Amino acid sequence: MAKTISEINEKIKKGKAVVLTAEEMTEFVRKKGVPQAAKEIDVVTTGTFGPMCSSGMYINLGHSKPKIKLGGGSCYLNEVPAYCGFAAVDIYLGCSQVPDSDPRNTIHPGEFRYGGGHVIEDFVAGKDIKLSAKTYGTDCYPRKQLETFINIKDVNEAVLFNLRNAYQNYNVAVNLSEKVIYTYMGVLKPKIGNANYCSAGQLSPLLNDPLYKIVGIGTKIFLGGGQGFVSFQGTQHNPNVERGLNGVPKVPAGTLAVIGDLKQMSAKWLRGTSMLGYGPTLTVGIGIPIPVLDEEIARYTSVGDEEIFAPIVDYSDVYPNAKDGTLGSVSYKELKSGSIKIEGRKVPTASLSSYYKAREIAGILKNWIEKGEFLLTEKVADLPGPNRD
Amino acid sequence: MKITKNIVLKFSREIVDQPIVCKLAKVYDLSFNIIKAYVTPRQEGYLILQVSGRESDLKKGFEYLTESGVKIEPVSQDVVRNEEKCTHCGVCVGICPVGALAVDEDTRKINFYSEKCTACGLCINVCPVRAMEVRF
Numbered sequence: 001m002a003k004t005i006s007e008i009n010e011k012i013k014k015g016k017a018v019v020l021t022a023e024e025m026t027e028f029v030r031k032k033g034v035p036q037a038a039k040e041i042d043v044v045t046t047g048t049f050g051p052m053c054s055s056g057m058y059i060n061l062g063h064s065k066p067k068i069k070l071g072g073g074s075c076y077l078n079e080v081p082a083y084c085g086f087a088a089v090d091i092y093l094g095c096s097q098v099p100d101s102d103p104r105n106t107i108h109p110g111e112f113r114y115g116g117g118h119v120i121e122d123f124v125a126g127k128d129i130k131l132s133a134k135t136y137g138t139d140c141y142p143r144k145q146l147e148t149f150i151n152i153k154d155v156n157e158a159v160l161f162n163l164r165n166a167y168q169n170y171n172v173a174v175n176l177s178e179k180v181i182y183t184y185m186g187v188l189k190p191k192i193g194n195a196n197y198c199s200a201g202q203l204s205p206l207l208n209d210p211l212y213k214i215v216g217i218g219t220k221i222f223l224g225g226g227q228g229f230v231s232f233q234g235t236q237h238n239p240n241v242e243r244g245l246n247g248v249p250k251v252p253a254g255t256l257a258v259i260g261d262l263k264q265m266s267a268k269w270l271r272g273t274s275m276l277g278y279g280p281t282l283t284v285g286i287g288i289p290i291p292v293l294d295e296e297i298a299r300y301t302s303v304g305d306e307e308i309f310a311p312i313v314d315y316s317d318v319y320p321n322a323k324d325g326t327l328g329s330v331s332y333k334e335l336k337s338g339s340i341k342i343e344g345r346k347v348p349t350a351s352l353s354s355y356y357k358a359r360e361i362a363g364i365l366k367n368w369i370e371k372g373e374f375l376l377t378e379k380v381a382d383l384p385g386p387n388r389d
Numbered sequence: 390m391k392i393t394k395n396i397v398l399k400f401s402r403e404i405v406d407q408p409i410v411c412k413l414a415k416v417y418d419l420s421f422n423i424i425k426a427y428v429t430p431r432q433e434g435y436l437i438l439q440v441s442g443r444e445s446d447l448k449k450g451f452e453y454l455t456e457s458g459v460k461i462e463p464v465s466q467d468v469v470r471n472e473e474k475c476t477h478c479g480v481c482v483g484i485c486p487v488g489a490l491a492v493d494e495d496t497r498k499i500n501f502y503s504e505k506c507t508a509c510g511l512c513i514n515v516c517p518v519r520a521m522e523v524r525f
Contacts, residue, residue, distance in 0.1 A: 049478075113519065186517075189484075196483060271518055273517040283478075336492075352478055352479075352480055355497040356477040356497040357477060
């Protein structure tokens, strides 16, 4: 018999909901089967903690005396340029932004020790951030310059707003060339010396809801240690890809745009990150609860690492030059074993996404729901799904 | 029984251009892996080596090095992990040449075996949150 989200919420309020992490659900279904799981389990929690470059925050700074109009001027947070083409005191900082003084890749590979992602981490941690701004004066906003320190507890609003997070599956990156390359997938040794991947696999949110039956616009989620929402499909959201019989995409597919109050979040789950020779970014913690409404959802959430496959892509030529072709595909079970076989050779694997932390996030979300601190939401609208043909 | 040791070899200006280390393999039946090398012609140099062989051969090989004027030191640069910063992602695991960083199958945490570390420093800049630090 199918359940509804409001029935599950009633159980959560009474402290009676049965919640499992996606990992535990996989185990449960293996032992007791899908029908039993659909009957007994109310919610499955997922988690992921990886570098997500299309992340950033907006702040409404509040007004100085006399007032200043940053819109049309320029503005820096700890020397990192922020975008201020809005009204007087709204600014947006992207995590991949680099200070003007950074040598970037002129001394290759650049270290990118401090960028937008690090400012976000420091700001969330409650540290004072240096703001410097220059602009033109108007009759209503006469001030032209501002140098001050801002703190998250003093600004009007601080909001994390990420354009593309929680990629549903991702490439496994290798390097076919003769020299070391420095990519957003990490340092890749020549002649397929290593293989890097970036997904929590069986714990990853959208791999547990492959056809976006549950997750949609308005879904409440764990975001950066606080509670946020799915605001829209993420940029590059591409549902029309090759999928397995279980509906799971075999290549990068769906993505999410997410939003949430930064003042509730924690620097533990928003970490400034430096990719050698590539740039700064932000490692973001996301967890999404999936109500087990029926057997179909129970089956989706029981997906295991051995049933999820990722394509192996050459980042020395195929990826940068937008060529077609992969070196085959591997399961996350193989990737997590520490090595995979490519063209008959054993290649060590490494992950950019922390499975240990993903597990912790799924556990925290489970705990919130069990204690009645987190209720589930109905989506307001669907994410675009695969075309039916 | 074969044993493995990590050592730093320091070559003075007088001997830096002489073939010394190759004899460890040729004469003393030792195998070695050069973890890091820094040589300035006609000045001085150092090598970080991972040497393995029978204990008696290692002893003879080290005596030969000392007689040849090479200074042998333990790997004294300590690489340490800042536990608060580490997110246990595992990027370092694929880069570490000696398996001093490895994934624990059960907890999925990244273990750091400092006794295996040769202080080559490859993990320092590869770590996305810069949790690996060198202490002199």
